[in-house]
Amino acid sequence: MTTPVNYIEKECKTLLNRMKETLFTMRTYSIRLTANLYSGCVFDCPYCYAPYIHKFNEGATPQEFGTKIFVKENAIEALDKQIRTMKRKKDYVPEYVDLGTITDCYQPIESKYKLTRQVLERFVAHEIPVTILTKSDLVTRDIDLLKALAEQQKAAVGISITMSTSEEKPYKAFLEPKSPSTAKRLEALRQLNAAGIPTFVFVNPVVPFLSATEKNIRELFQEIADTGTSNIFFGVMKLNPLTWSLFRSRLEAFQPELVPSFHDLYFKYGTKELLRAAVPSYEYREELYGMARDIAKEIGTGFSCEGGLYHLWLNDWAECEKGFNYPTGYHFWKAVKDRNGELLDFDGLAQELTQHYPILKPAYLDSLASFWKQDLLFTELNDIERIELDGQLMYRWISA
Ligand code: SF4
Structure with missing residues (x-):
């Protein structure tokens, strides 16, 4: 039934x-900005990762993600306000x-x-x-x-x-x-x-x-x-x-x-x-x-x-x-790979990204620098080698 x-x-x-x-x-x-007009999805795919959201919707459980759909009825009003503030x-x-x-x-x-x-x-x-x-x-x-x-x-x-x-x-x-x-x-x-x-x-x-x-x-x-x-x-x-x-x-x-x-x-x-x-x-x-x-x-x-x-x-x-999006792990990897085995330091990466992604702001680069310093930016990549020179972290591409 x-x-x-x-x-x-x-x-x-x-x-x-x-x-x-x-x-x-x-x-x-x-991307960084999202807008979800509904909460729940009647398409009900068994592998969907979104049902967790129903933990935050009063009176709903993740099991009801496909059968209890919340509609944000005042969404447009809320959006108008946000656009005014944003602009x-x-x-x-x-x-x-x-x-x-x-x-x-x-x-x-x-x-x-x-x-x-x-x-x-x-x-x-x-x-x-x-x-x-x-x-x-x-x-x-x-x-x-x-x-x-x-x-x-x-x-x-x-x-x-x-x-x-x-x-x-x-x-x-x-x-x-x-x-x-x-x-x-x-x-x-x-x-x-x-x-x-x-x-x-x-x-x-x-x-x-x-x-x-x-x-x-x-x-x-x-x-x-x-x-x-x-x-x-x-x-x-x-x-x-x-x-x-x-x-x-x-x-x-x-x-x-x-x-x-x-x-x-x-x-x-x-x-x-x-x-x-x-x-x-x-x-x-x-x-x-x-x-x-x-x-x-x-x-x-x-x-x-x-x-x-x-x-x-x-x-x-x-x-x-292109033009209004953010770089992803692929672009960090590509910046290293395109050096063909030469070392890439953080300034090199930041320069490369800001040239290609005009929307990047200082706060983004600060977060990126923090992950770079913690040696987390290239985790799980088999073809990127980490080198520490004079206390500075750098990376180079090695064939996998
Ligand atoms: S994956 Fe989730 S959100 Fe996407 S269509 Fe399926 S049920 Fe809906």
Whole structure:
């Protein structure tokens, strides 16, 4: 029996949220501002990392993430206030706002509330860059607004697709039970590309034993390339303790014989990425990502991937956000690698980044310097060597 979805309107004090400059943020995210118009997501993917947020929503539990959806009814009012305050600041520079890091801003209820559309209207009026990641073809409803932003290089739209049209059949009910089909998402990509809006695809997460197969990856990459998108960001499922408990309880109903296989892959032979979520071992990921990279190369599309496997990247997917985004671990790594074995010191890195990323402020560079001094910026990278010279920390690239 399907559980009915309960929609609850609630007020928010603010809509825009600025991420803290943690090591994880600096290594992983190309944006700092987020705006989540809903809390909870009816698409209900079993591997979703966002259900933890329901611990902070009164009367909700992580188990209800897909069935109890909070709607920030005064979101636009809160946003208007924040935009006014933000733009009054002397050091204001436009930067990307990510619409939906812990929800999908185009889940079906958006057709009724149109909060995402109203946010985009404000962004067009105030020339604020937007980046979106969604599993819904409802995004095409707003092509007019996204196009207006794209004409100023201020929009990038990502669609998350993890299974090809033929390979989704056996797994959709388990892996993506309520999101639109792959065919609909590919069609949305086609329309976005035809409108000249920069796009990227998150083939993330692929799930071991199910969607992480050569056949699925090959077919899907070809289908993506056929839409005209060449930015593919690839990654395998991660599991933190809460996600594992939610995933596991559904796996027990779907294919119980796989529970020990997942347990061993992640918790017996796996590792933790940047001391956070569990992932399969480095060797497993290098083999899987290497295979996916080779397929992308054959097909002639771009490829970048999760974790510190930067040596496998064929392009930087976040280039489509260029001008208003932040560097990530890939750019720190690339700054060292491009020295071809010569040493890079912190000033060299800071100079390189400020040249390419005009939005970086002194506070960002202070945080970066602090992680550099603690020797944390390149952790888990096998091809970067640390050297200490006269008490100064430097790095150089060595072939892996
Ligand atoms: S679509 Fe995204 S936010 Fe929604 S349940 Fe799936 S992974 Fe979570």
